[in-house]
Amino acid sequence: xxxxxxxxxxxxxxxxxxxxxxxxxxxxxxxxxxxxxxxxxxxxxxxxxxxxxxxxxxxxxxxxxxxxxxxxxxxxxxxxxxxxxxxxxxxxxxxxxxxxxxxxxxxxxxxxxxxxxxxxxxxxxxxxxxxxxxxxxxxxxxxxxxxxxxxxxxxxxxxxxxxxxxxxxxxxxxxxxxxxxxxxx
Amino acid sequence: xxxxxxxxxxxxxxxxxxxxxxxxxxxxxxxxxxxxxxxxxxxxxxxxxxxxxxxxxxxxxxxxxxxxxxxxxxxxxxxxxxxxxxxxxxxxxxxxxxxxxxxxxxxxxxxxxxxxxxxxxxxxxxxxxxxxxxxxxxxxxxxxxxxxxxxxxxxxxxxxxxxxxxxxxxxxxxxxxxxxxxxxxxxxxxxxxxxxxxxxxxxxxxxxxxxxxxxxxxxxxxxxxxxxxxxxxxxxxxxxxxxxxxxxxxxxxxxxxxxxxxxxxxxxxxxxxxxxxxxxxxxxxxxxxxxxxxxxxxxxxxxxxxxxxxxxxxxxxxxxxxxxxxxxxxxxxxxxxxxxxxxxxxxxxxxxxxxxxxxxxxxxxxxxxxxxxxxxxx
Numbered sequence: 001x002x003x004x005x006x007x008x009x010x011x012x013x014x015x016x017x018x019x020x021x022x023x024x025x026x027x028x029x030x031x032x033x034x035x036x037x038x039x040x041x042x043x044x045x046x047x048x049x050x051x052x053x054x055x056x057x058x059x060x061x062x063x064x065x066x067x068x069x070x071x072x073x074x075x076x077x078x079x080x081x082x083x084x085x086x087x088x089x090x091x092x093x094x095x096x097x098x099x100x101x102x103x104x105x106x107x108x109x110x111x112x113x114x115x116x117x118x119x120x121x122x123x124x125x126x127x128x129x130x131x132x133x134x135x136x137x138x139x140x141x142x143x144x145x146x147x148x149x150x151x152x153x154x155x156x157x158x159x160x161x162x163x164x165x166x167x168x169x170x171x172x173x174x175x176x177x178x179x180x181x182x183x184x185x
Numbered sequence: 186x187x188x189x190x191x192x193x194x195x196x197x198x199x200x201x202x203x204x205x206x207x208x209x210x211x212x213x214x215x216x217x218x219x220x221x222x223x224x225x226x227x228x229x230x231x232x233x234x235x236x237x238x239x240x241x242x243x244x245x246x247x248x249x250x251x252x253x254x255x256x257x258x259x260x261x262x263x264x265x266x267x268x269x270x271x272x273x274x275x276x277x278x279x280x281x282x283x284x285x286x287x288x289x290x291x292x293x294x295x296x297x298x299x300x301x302x303x304x305x306x307x308x309x310x311x312x313x314x315x316x317x318x319x320x321x322x323x324x325x326x327x328x329x330x331x332x333x334x335x336x337x338x339x340x341x342x343x344x345x346x347x348x349x350x351x352x353x354x355x356x357x358x359x360x361x362x363x364x365x366x367x368x369x370x371x372x373x374x375x376x377x378x379x380x381x382x383x384x385x386x387x388x389x390x391x392x393x394x395x396x397x398x399x400x401x402x403x404x405x406x407x408x409x410x411x412x413x414x415x416x417x418x419x420x421x422x423x424x425x426x427x428x429x430x431x432x433x434x435x436x437x438x439x440x441x442x443x444x445x446x447x448x449x450x451x452x453x454x455x456x457x458x459x460x461x462x463x464x465x466x467x468x469x470x471x472x473x474x475x476x477x478x479x480x481x482x483x484x485x486x487x488x489x490x491x492x493x494x495x496x497x498x499x500x501x502x503x504x505x506x507x508x509x510x511x512x513x514x515x516x517x518x519x520x521x522x523x524x525x526x527x528x529x530x531x532x533x534x535x536x537x538x539x540x541x542x543x544x545x546x547x548x549x550x551x552x553x554x555x556x557x558x559x560x561x562x563x
Contacts, residue, residue, distance in 0.1 A: 040237045071233035073188035073254075079236040080250040084290060085529050087250075088536035093240060100236065114553070115527045132561035162553045172555070178562045 001066055005106035005126075007035045009068075012045040012094040013112045013159065014130040019059045021151050026142045028064055030133065037107065039097025040069040068101060078103045086116060102126065112159045131155055131169070138179055145170060145179070188254065192230030197253045198242060199228040204265075205246045206273040215245035247279075249286065258285045260367045260401035277361045277375060277404050280354070284373045285366050287537055288350050291519050292370075294528050299519035302371030305348040308399040311418055315473075318421040322428035325397060334435040336460045340386050341506060344374070345515050349396050351389055352516075352539070353378040353507035363388035364404040365395050372396045382505040383463025384408065389507070390426035391419075409466065424473070431460050431470045440476050447498075449477075453485040454494035461506070464488055510539050517541070524548065 003009065008031060015038065018027045027036070038046070043060065050056040059065055070076070079100040086092040095116035102109040102125040109127045111117045120127040131152055137143040152169035156162040164172065173179045189197065202212050202224075209221035209228070216238070218224060226232035227242075234242065243250040256262060261282055274282065292300050306328045312318040326333060329343050337343050341351045348371030355378045362384070365374045374392040376385050388408040395403045408426070411419035439459065443452035457467050468486035471477035477485065495502060517538060524534040524547060531547055 040235065041240070044237065069235045069237065071191070071235050073190065073194065076234075076236045076239055076250075077188050077254040079240070080254050083240065084249055084251045084533075085294075086533055087240075088530070088532035090244060091532045092530050093237075096240075097236065113530075114550075114557070115530050118527045128561045129558060131558055135562045156558070160553055160558050161550050162555065162558060172559070173562075176559065178559065 001035070003035055003037045003066070003068060003101065003105050003107050005108075006033075007037050007101075007105070007107040009037045009039070009098050009101045009107040009109050010042065010065075011098045011109070011111045011113070011116070012042050012049075014110045014133075015042070015046065015059055015065075016049065016056065017112075017130050017151065017155065019056055020053075023137070023143065024058060024062060026137050027133075028062070029142050030136055030140060031064070035066060036064060037066045037068045037101065039094070039101055040067055041097040042094040043067045045094045068097075072104070075100050075104045082116070082119065085119065092116075099125070112155065114160065129160075131160070135173065135178055145173075190230070191233045194234070194239075194253060195228040195230040198224075198234075198239075201243075201246050201248055201252060202228075203271055204274045205248070205279075207246065212242065212245055216241045248283075252286070257282060258289065258366060258368045261285060264366075264402040275361070275404070276356045277364045277377070280352075280356070280375045281364050281366045281373060281402075281404075284350075284352050284375060285368055288371075288373050288516065289368055291516065291523065291537065294523055295519045299522065300348075300350060300371070300515055301345060302348045302350070302368060304346065305371050306397060309397045311398040311400075312421040312425060313417075315421065315424055318424040319428045319433065321394065321397065322425050322432070325393060325425070325429055326432070328397075333432055334438070336435075337430060338461055338503065339506065340389055340430075340461075341511070341513050342515070344389065344393050344396075345513050347393075347396075348372065349374055349393060350513055350516055351376060351392070351507075352510075352512055353385065354510040354539070355379045361404045361406045362408040363392050365392040365400070365402075367396070367399065367401040376507050378507050378509055378511070381463055382508070383457070383461070383466055385507045386430060386461055387423075387426050387463070387466055390429045391422050393429065394422035394425040409469075427462075427466055427470045427473070430462050431456075431467065433474045435460075436470060436474060437476060440471065449481050449484045450488045451494060451498060453488050454490045455498050455500070458490065458495075458498070458500050458502075510541055512539055512541055521548065525551070 018024055046056055046060055079096050082096040082099045086095055098109050098111060099116055099120060101107050102120060109120055111127055112129050117127055134148045134152055138145055138148060149169045153166050156164045156168055209224040213221050213224045227234055240250050292302055309321060312321050329346055344351055351374040353376040358379050360377055363376045365372055374389060376388050378385055391405060391408045409423050411423050413420040439456050440452060443455050453464060453467055457464055464486055468482040472482045520534055520537045523529045
């Protein structure tokens with residue numbers, strides 16, 4: 001199955017967040033008809049993490065999460081180009097697979113790390129992150145703000161380096177009208 | 186470079202494996218393939234590789250995956266083509282290839298103004314006589330923005346002014362002293378830091394000579410030991426290197442006054458310290474400039490600067506240049522700037538810096554602006 005531009009391609013970090021929060025089903029609901037993919041390098045990273053945390057294994061068993069492997073040279077050249085900016089000692093290969101899929105197949109990427117996300121933006125590729133998807137989940141009434149805000153605050157502080165303390169997510173989405181008030185209760 | 190098909194990619198994998206002196210069996214074992222026949226099929230294009238496998242192959246060979254898709258600097262290509270088919274890379278060959286790739290990569294991302302590769306000078310004629318070697322040294326000093334007398338305490342930074350980016354690492358006593366490769370713009374030099382500091386500096390000065398003469402790919406095995414009869418150009422570039430570090434006029438002035446005041450040993454200690462050369466280089470330079478007879482040169486050559494020399498002459502002993510693994514400051518700055526602007530990952534920054542910094546030495550990730558994440562929320 002070759003992903004098209006309607007596909008969602010996940011990096012390891014965002015998938016890990018959904019799995020460990022127990023929200024894999026929510027992700028499936030939000031994806032709806034959209035195909036969800038991970039490149040084989042992300043699959044390998046998840047497998048390695050599953051050895052230490054069995055919960056991670058559930059995403060590897062989810063039949064709606066498709067694994068993309070390619071020997072297409074344009075894809076591999078793109079992967080290599082991103083690896084030259086990101087990879088050392090085998091780290092960050094997942095992002096390179098995600099970026100290469102975004103660049104060669106036009107998929108929308110889900111990346112939390114700011115450097116690969118910045119590279120995606122620099123190249124005009126379609127990219128989003130976990131927190132916006134959590135907002136969508138609240139709007140779709142799949143999750144509530146109280147369920148999400150602790151995880152979102154953690155992400156904002158540790159992944160995105162936004163200067164918010166606890167409660168920052170709630171305050172920001174309300175102040176900026178990113179969620180309607182009734183969606184937050 | 187057009188994307189290669191499976192057969193062309195297979196050839197590149199085989200060439201990289203051979204250069205790294207790995208058998209098909211060893212590569213298969215490192216990557217986790219079932220046997221050497223898998224590697225054989227990949228190398229002949231019978232079996233395609235996935236991106237994941239190719240990434241593992243590159244790691245097993247010890248190169249960047251990009252090597253399979255982008256040509257290295259033309260000087261490296263022509264050097265490889267000039268060798269016997271199936272030749273393996275020496276340690277210094279491999280270092281030069283890696284550093285050339287890294288420097289061009291950093292330069293390509295930082296917009297080309299951080300490293301100063303474009304400041305490469307006009308090609309000079311290779312010296313054919315001692316006089317021309319001395320003259321080339323004077324020209325080099327002018328190109329480097331130095332006057333005719335001043336010492337060069339920071340040679341790595343000074344050669345960077347003309348686009349020669351110099352790295353060092355200890356690769357052992359039985360390997361080459363140094364090497365240089367021309368890039369599309371500027372050049373990279375590598376110095377084996379196993380030698381003492383005086384010899385390291387002399388080696389880098391010698392590499393500057395090669396660079397000024399636009400020698401595209403050079404590895405020097407015995408800097409300062411080249412014989413005029415067997416290696417005339419190299420011997421003249423040794424002379425150039427000594428003249429660059431110890432200009433005749435400066436030496437004459439310093440030596441005469443110090444010799445009269447302190448005698449040959451202390452005079453040698455002062456001059457060697459001031460101009461950052463070893464005693465062998467100083468002794469040779471004194472002889473070739475006619476400032477010392479054979480006996481005095483012998484005294485200088487055998488003298489080792491003592492603690493009492495340092496105290497009596499009131500010398501300040503600085504950090505040694507090119508001690509162990511070093512990268513030039515301009516390169517270090519360029520890499521840190523790329524990290525600060527999030528153009529490369531932290532892991533890659535540490536990798537580019539050749540392990541000279543640890544994660545704690547890198548700047549903390551910057552605090553974000555709100556818009557950087559909320560713009561995705563509609």
